[in-house]
Amino acid sequence: MHRAVVFLICTVLKITVNGCPLGCSCTGTTVACANKDLTSVPYEIPNSTTELELNGNRITELIATVFQGLVALEFLDLSDNQITTIQEGTFQDLPALTTLYLYSNQITTIQPGAFQDLPALYELHLDSNQISTIQQGTFQNLTALYELYLHSNQITTIQLGAFQDLPALYQLNLESNQLTTIQQGTFQNLTALNTLYLYSNQITTIQQGVFQDLSALYKLYLDSNQISTIQQGTFQDLPALNEIDLSNNQITTIQEGTFQDLPALTTLKLANNPLDCNDCELENLKLYLLNNTHLTNASATCNGTYTLVLDFNFTDCSEGTTAEQTESTTDKLTTEIISDELTPEGSTARQIISTTDKLTTEIITNKLTKEEGTTAEQTESTTDKLTTEIISDELTPEGSTARQIISTTDKLTTEIITNKLTKEEGTTAEQTESTTDKLTTEIISDELTPEGSTARQIISTTDKLTTEIITNKLTKEGHRLVTVYIVGTVGALIAIIILVGAVLGTCVILNRMNLKKKSRIEPLDRINRRQFPAMPLRHGGHIK
Structure with a gap:
């Protein structure tokens, strides 16, 4: 009867029996209260306790200061309970605590300051809960924390500063959450971090500089995400990184320089990606x-095959690379000309174009400087000289403009050939000048007739060839253009000869017209002389 009363009093007042909480077992400084169906933390736990096991119960709430006075406590296990919230100050005044298990609960919220005043905390398990957000300051001042486990939660957001003031953190586990992106600065100042687990999330993009300043990072696990693109510079400044796992993602290509400056890297896993x-x-x-x-x-x-990227033949890319380089050079020169920010080579190109424009204007407007003594022979001599320079590609300073002059010549030739002028008697230089003015107007207004469009295409082709000659990077197509170029030059000369022949023909026609006129007058003169012969005069002489 006496024992029953004592037991009843102990149960109601929740006091200890022989220094051990009721329903728990105590061995030395270890208090074991695991799997006792407890709904709250028992009272009167001895202050000398170093290990406290409360796992496998139905505890739903941790009252602030519930562990107050346990200054010797080093190990605390609260896993497999029904705890939903950890309030600020819950683990206050536990200066010796090194290991804290809170996994497999129903925790959704951790208030900032919940783990304050734990200067010796070395290992913290918060995995397998329902945490969605890691707030700023959640783990502040945990200067001794070495391992932090946050995997198997529902984390979608990590606020900047959430992991600040963790100078000793060596391992961080964030696997099996719902992260879609990671902000730059998330892992800032984690100078001791060695291993980072981020696999089995929903990450699609990793911002540049996310892993910046992680000078001690040795292993990085990013497998089983939705990553499709890795930005250049993502893995920069990681001198100790030894292993990267990017397998089971959606990566199709890898940009040049992605893995540069990783001197310690020995393991790179890219298996099960749709690499194109x-x-x-x-x-x-x-x-x-x-x-x-x-x-x-x-x-x-490679995607859909067992062929290793190392064994794949990329020879088809060689010609394309050359073409891209040529196109890149052309674009560069075009940009330089438009922006007027010329390199030495670009300056040369500008000079050529400027000189060509001047000569082209003179040719089109037919306002050439006509000095005394300038003859067709001198013009023909100059043309021959320029033609020789173009064919031999040995250009004098004056000949450096030949490449563009031939473009203008081809254009004028095309207009003359396709213009289909009616060659009637009386066609004069005014008609030719009219055609020239029309062509000039088309070029200035950029409203080309079909014939003018053909000329513009010739100029475009010539410009392309000129760029290739200047950069000395001819593709196969460029070589064909050289052939076309030479044929065009010969054609231009033939056209000039035809033009000269047309002028001479006109002169011949005019000559014949004059001869016909004279031939009509001469018969009349003969008739008059026959009808009215010379008659003698009385005083001498004759009448004509």
């Missing part, structure tokens, strides 16, 4: 893998 080996940019990955022999474990296969 038809994309020539992926050749950069192959070259990287070939040139970095320290990579002992590198796996990357």
